[in-house]
Amino acid sequence: MINLTNQGELSELLSRHGIILSKGLGQNFLINPSVCPRMAEEAIPGEGWGVLEIGPGAGVLTQQLCLRAEKVVAVELDSRLPPVLAESLAGFENFELISSDALKMDLEGVIREKFQGLSVAVCANLPYYITSPLIMKVLSELPGVKKAVFMVQLEAAQRICAPEGSRESGAITVAVRYYSNPELLFRVSRGSFLPPPNVDSAVISLTRRETPPVSDEALFFRIVRGGFSQRRKTLLNSLSSALGVGKDRLLPVLEEAGLSPQIRPEAMKLEDFLRLTEVAALRLGKI
Ligand code: SAM
Numbered sequence: 001m002i003n004l005t006n007q008g009e010l011s012e013l014l015s016r017h018g019i020i021l022s023k024g025l026g027q028n029f030l031i032n033p034s035v036c037p038r039m040a041e042e043a044i045p046g047e048g049w050g051v052l053e054i055g056p057g058a059g060v061l062t063q064q065l066c067l068r069a070e071k072v073v074a075v076e077l078d079s080r081l082p083p084v085l086a087e088s089l090a091g092f093e094n095f096e097l098i099s100s101d102a103l104k105m106d107l108e109g110v111i112r113e114k115f116q117g118l119s120v121a122v123c124a125n126l127p128y129y130i131t132s133p134l135i136m137k138v139l140s141e142l143p144g145v146k147k148a149v150f151m152v153q154l155e156a157a158q159r160i161c162a163p164e165g166s167r168e169s170g171a172i173t174v175a176v177r178y179y180s181n182p183e184l185l186f187r188v189s190r191g192s193f194l195p196p197p198n199v200d201s202a203v204i205s206l207t208r209r210e211t212p213p214v215s216d217e218a219l220f221f222r223i224v225r226g227g228f229s230q231r232r233k234t235l236l237n238s239l240s241s242a243l244g245v246g247k248d249r250l251l252p253v254l255e256e257a258g259l260s261p262q263i264r265p266e267a268m269k270l271e272d273f274l275r276l277t278e279v280a281a282l283r284l285g286k287i
Helices: 007-016 035-043 060-068 082-088 107-114 128-141 154-160 171-179 217-227 235-243 247-256 270-284
Strands: 049-054 071-076 095-099 119-125 145-153 180-188 201-208
Touching: 007 082, 035 060, 035 119, 035 145, 035 180, 035 201, 049 060, 049 107, 060 071, 060 082, 060 119, 071 082, 071 107, 082 095, 107 128, 128 145, 128 154, 128 171, 128 201, 145 154, 145 180, 154 171, 154 180, 154 201, 171 180, 171 201, 171 217, 171 270, 217 235, 217 270, 235 247, 247 270
Parallel strands: 049 071, 049 119, 071 095, 119 145
Antiparallel strands: 145 201, 180 201
16 A cells, blocks of 8 residues: 655655646645544444545545445545546555535435445545535535544634634534534644645544424524624624614514623524524514
């Protein structure tokens, strides 16, 4: 097996295929040998798992996933990489590559078709520019995924896993918590990548849970996004402009939901947003 955490072997493989890593595609490849085995172990807790990987790059994480999972399907956007992956994953019969954009393709169809009878996890060292949309796509559109283990920028990891009602929380914190139990597993220094990015990273795990009941899910997400749309403002001000509802109509709704008119969205817990959604649906009608 090619040792992709050996900088010399990785550089030789890439240059033999004429590949210069692309900043635009977020191509910072992992070269720290301890990281990928840990990620794979977290994503695959036992036997009978299939793993969907986003952005395999040269295959350093993919190799570790293939050693542990029944089946690994990886989606890679860069059309220069399939010949590289054919070399680095030679001999793994449980590996399949799809050349496509993970954000634009039907991932649910892939899961249905490729992982029948298996528990499904998603694992990725995510390109930073698709972090939030990809996480939300996995959580909201792929209910069959039980677990996700992602490497993301440290700041994103801290926001996603922020304690409820803390200063670090944002719309993504509440949205992720609606679908899953998030956990920041470990930090990874910038020196663990080739080339090193400007910031440190961290590995997070999202374990799917049953979504809490809410009568109007679309309204819930409008309220979460709208609430956080102007971070320094109060919930009342942000929501009023985001929903296009006058403060005079919104104030009694907040009061009925037990929320102070001065409250800021970062001080709110998931249950506060859910309660507010129910009262808003009842009192504001179609908005
Ligand atoms: N998994 C490898 C590793 O850990 O070294 C590579 C990780 S690198 C941070 C991100 C990878 O995602 C790159 O290979 C990049 O080409 C790929 N990528 C970027 N955007 C993508 C997209 N929209 N869909 C699928 N893959 C994408």
